[in-house]
Amino acid sequence: MPEKRIHLGSGRITPFNLVSGVIIVLGLMITVIRYTGGLAAVTRLSDYNPWGIWIGFDLLVGVALAAGGYVTSAAVYVFGLKRYHSAVRPAVLTGFLGYALVVAALTYDVGRGWRLPYPFLVQQGTTSVLFEVAACVALYLTVLFLEFSPAALEWLGLKRARNLAVKMTMVLTIFGVILSTLHQSSLGSLFLIAPSKLHPLWYSPYLPVYFFVSSITAGLSMVIVEGALSGRYLSHKMDPAHLADKDQVALGFAKAAAFILAGYFAIKVMGISVGNHWNLLSTPYGLWFLLELVGFVALPCFLYAIGVRERNLTIIKTAAVWTVLGIVLNRLNVSLVAFNWHLPAGERYFPHWMEIGLSVFLVTVGILVFRFIALRMPIFYEHPEFEENEKHSYSVDR
Amino acid sequence: MTISRRKFLGWCGVAGLGVARAKPVRSASLQEFAGYPDSLGVLHDTTLCIGCRSCEAACNRVNELPEPAEAFTDLSVFKARRRTSAKTYTVVNRFEAPGSGRKPVFVKKQCNHCLEPACAAACFVGAFQKSKEGPVVYDASVCVGCRYCMIACPFEIPAYEYDNAFTPRVMKCTLCAPRIKDGLLPGCVEACPTEALSFGRRKDLIRMARQRIVSYPDRYVDHIYGEHEMGGTSWLYLSGVPFSHAGMREDLGVTPALAFTSGALSTVPLIASLWPVLLVGIYAVSRRKEKLYETEKASAVEAAMEKTTLKARAELEQALEKARREKDAAIEKEVRKAIKAKSIQPGGEDKDA
Numbered sequence: 001m002p003e004k005r006i007h008l009g010s011g012r013i014t015p016f017n018l019v020s021g022v023i024i025v026l027g028l029m030i031t032v033i034r035y036t037g038g039l040a041a042v043t044r045l046s047d048y049n050p051w052g053i054w055i056g057f058d059l060l061v062g063v064a065l066a067a068g069g070y071v072t073s074a075a076v077y078v079f080g081l082k083r084y085h086s087a088v089r090p091a092v093l094t095g096f097l098g099y100a101l102v103v104a105a106l107t108y109d110v111g112r113g114w115r116l117p118y119p120f121l122v123q124q125g126t127t128s129v130l131f132e133v134a135a136c137v138a139l140y141l142t143v144l145f146l147e148f149s150p151a152a153l154e155w156l157g158l159k160r161a162r163n164l165a166v167k168m169t170m171v172l173t174i175f176g177v178i179l180s181t182l183h184q185s186s187l188g189s190l191f192l193i194a195p196s197k198l199h200p201l202w203y204s205p206y207l208p209v210y211f212f213v214s215s216i217t218a219g220l221s222m223v224i225v226e227g228a229l230s231g232r233y234l235s236h237k238m239d240p241a242h243l244a245d246k247d248q249v250a251l252g253f254a255k256a257a258a259f260i261l262a263g264y265f266a267i268k269v270m271g272i273s274v275g276n277h278w279n280l281l282s283t284p285y286g287l288w289f290l291l292e293l294v295g296f297v298a299l300p301c302f303l304y305a306i307g308v309r310e311r312n313l314t315i316i317k318t319a320a321v322w323t324v325l326g327i328v329l330n331r332l333n334v335s336l337v338a339f340n341w342h343l344p345a346g347e348r349y350f351p352h353w354m355e356i357g358l359s360v361f362l363v364t365v366g367i368l369v370f371r372f373i374a375l376r377m378p379i380f381y382e383h384p385e386f387e388e389n390e391k392h393s394y395s396v397d398r
Numbered sequence: 399m400t401i402s403r404r405k406f407l408g409w410c411g412v413a414g415l416g417v418a419r420a421k422p423v424r425s426a427s428l429q430e431f432a433g434y435p436d437s438l439g440v441l442h443d444t445t446l447c448i449g450c451r452s453c454e455a456a457c458n459r460v461n462e463l464p465e466p467a468e469a470f471t472d473l474s475v476f477k478a479r480r481r482t483s484a485k486t487y488t489v490v491n492r493f494e495a496p497g498s499g500r501k502p503v504f505v506k507k508q509c510n511h512c513l514e515p516a517c518a519a520a521c522f523v524g525a526f527q528k529s530k531e532g533p534v535v536y537d538a539s540v541c542v543g544c545r546y547c548m549i550a551c552p553f554e555i556p557a558y559e560y561d562n563a564f565t566p567r568v569m570k571c572t573l574c575a576p577r578i579k580d581g582l583l584p585g586c587v588e589a590c591p592t593e594a595l596s597f598g599r600r601k602d603l604i605r606m607a608r609q610r611i612v613s614y615p616d617r618y619v620d621h622i623y624g625e626h627e628m629g630g631t632s633w634l635y636l637s638g639v640p641f642s643h644a645g646m647r648e649d650l651g652v653t654p655a656l657a658f659t660s661g662a663l664s665t666v667p668l669i670a671s672l673w674p675v676l677l678v679g680i681y682a683v684s685r686r687k688e689k690l691y692e693t694e695k696a697s698a699v700e701a702a703m704e705k706t707t708l709k710a711r712a713e714l715e716q717a718l719e720k721a722r723r724e725k726d727a728a729i730e731k732e733v734r735k736a737i738k739a740k741s742i743q744p745g746g747e748d749k750d751a
């Protein structure tokens with residue numbers, strides 16, 4: 001079992017550490033160039049294409065894939081699905097790291113990153129969808145930080161602070177769901193302002209609904225994918241309860257994902273008929289749209305359904321990865337591929353390698369920080385000293 | 399304390415409290431905003447434009463923009479279609495008119511100074527403001543550089559200083575707001591040798607344009623571009639060829655950009671107020687279910703316990719009973735034995751008993 005040997009021990013020279021080391025060095029170099037030569041030195045952004053993959057991938061995809069945090073904590077604390085409790089901490093941690101990286105990416109992308117608090121502190125552009133997004137992301141990042149804090153406080157042995165943090169669980173969860181609903185959908189609303197630039201198959205007054213609903217499928221699928229990955233590389237950190245629950249979580253989330261993907265498919269089709277864009281489906285953009293809709297929504301939905309029926313985890317994991325790719329495709333389509341579709345080919349955007357490099361760098365940083373935390377803090381296991389407490393305060397039953 | 403009041407209102411707005419917005423832009427898409435009365439604008443009569451690029455040169459000069467790669471007298475630039483950039487607020491493009499033998503059409507492009515600007519609606523720090531006088535002015539001192547204004551502008555005007563690492567700005571025509579304040583004409587208008595550009599009150603310009611169309615119906619297409627496009631613009635255009643042949647989009651519609659997003663934004667207070675109620679409700683239901691389950695479980699346990707206790711007690715009693723009986727039996731046996739022994743062995747005591 002060669003993979004087992006790559007298991008992510010830190011501090012040793014493994015292929016994983018080597019590759020991530022190279023990526024980190026590259027990322028730091030890109031950072032230097034970005035902050036000395038400006039955006040022009042590292043991106044292919046232009047006056048026609050002000051947003052590239054740092055928005056399309058890092059922001060839009062990043063936020064969608066970090067939805068696991070609110071989806072899982074809502075399922076467990078609001079809907080009372082206690083049997084998924086062991087999935088909460090990993091999901092909240094990835095959510096928190098995801099959002100932190102989104103903000104990090106934004107400091108690279110906006111012209112003057114240190115002014116990111118200006119919309120709150122200096123002057124509020126309340127007519128802007130982006131203002132709502134910024135406000136919600138800032139607040140939600142705080143919420144995620146607080147939701148994650150019990151794990152860190154347990155690790156530090158700060159009992160009293162930890163118990164205080166745990167007491168806020170319910171309020172934070174509800175607040176998090178509201179904020180997530182708002183900004184997940186608003187990321188779609190961002191593009192409502194430019195009907196003349198986005199292809200009619202992707203432009204729809206329902207964009208906010210599409211973004212919100214698909215973020216739920218993204219969140220569910222990411223929990224499954226992360227579960228599979230950490231099951232492979234971090235299983236030595238999992239307590240028996242977590243190991244036992246793992247497959248249950250995957251099965252339950254897969255079922256939910258199948259239903260929501262089906263709903264998402266239905267409202268997308270509804271969108272075409274409301275806009276009466278059927279005739280566009282036979283154009284090249286139409287075929288691309290169909291590929292997204294059939295290949296990356298309908299198919300993974302079907303796959304999920306089969307996986308749940310057969311209780312086959314391999315199929316479920318495949319469906320999860322597939323759904324995640326579908327989300328990536330969708331967000332890139334809306335923000336880059338179908339955006340500015342009216343422009344001649346010469347004016348269209350294609351990322352510079354350094355733009356991709358920075359995105360890869362940020363994802364790598366995320367994985368490394370996740371590993372660092374998961375190897376130290378009680379993420380996949382319950383801290384022995386707090387087990388009782390935990391059960392008491394959440395009234396978890398096993 | 400205007401700032402703090404404004405800030406307060408801003409936050410109220412985002413909290414969905416429905417207090418008046420900080421800016422006098424329309425709050426809903428229902429009533430038509432006709433623009434500020436007496437606001438200024440420019441009429442660009444493309445049929446009079448000869449493509450001399452004097453306006454470009456003047457604009458470059460009055461705005462102190464960097465010198466261009468090709469001189470403003472170089473007419474070879476018309477080979478390619480150009481757009482505004484961080485170094486050029488305005489460009490003139492040449493379009494070949496449909497049908498051979500007709501003169502090419504020259505069209506000047508710059509910020510249209512929309513009545514309800516998409517850029518202003520999009521900016522999350524309010525860096526763009528439509529002034530009462532007409533110009534849409536930009537405030538670089540608050541701009542974060544998110545470039546959402548560039549995404550939003552339907553005319554593809556704002557440009558960005560991508561090569562500036564620390565103080566990049568959004569760049570676009572100012573309608574020469576500083577010059578207007580000093581009572582001067584916009585640089586480009588002043589420089590135009592053919593009166594292809596006329597500066598004045600927008601109202602008057604529309605009247606003038608309509609008059610030209612009426613007086614020379616063969617010369618003009620019967621449309622004033624900018625009168626209603628995207629809610630109306632301060633910069634207006636007349637053309638002899640369909641506007642789409644002059645590089646201008648005719649599919650923009652008359653709805654101002656703000657109206658596209660106001661619907662989505664208006665759901666914010668709705669979600670912010672309904673969601674908590676719903677979620678707490680769901681939570682309460684799931685809690686109740688859980689409680690019911692727990693109490694049921696508890697009572698079942700209790701019942702089971704009771705049953706076992708009863709049974710145990712009964713068993714114990716039985717056992718005791720049995721023990722008692724056995725003991726009694728044993729005593730009886732002993733007694734009987736003793737009696738037997740006594741009766742065999744004659745003595746006075748027996749009679750007593």
Ligand code: SF4
Nearest residue numbers: 509510512516517551
């Ligand atoms: S043309 Fe574009 S930049 Fe100019 S005011 Fe209108 S939306 Fe703003």
Ligand code: SF4
Nearest residue numbers: 521541542544545547
């Ligand atoms: S780039 Fe500047 S002016 Fe444009 S929307 Fe962003 S903050 Fe506003």
Ligand code: SF4
Nearest residue numbers: 457571573584585586
């Ligand atoms: S109005 Fe002023 S800034 Fe605008 S194009 Fe004319 S000269 Fe340039």
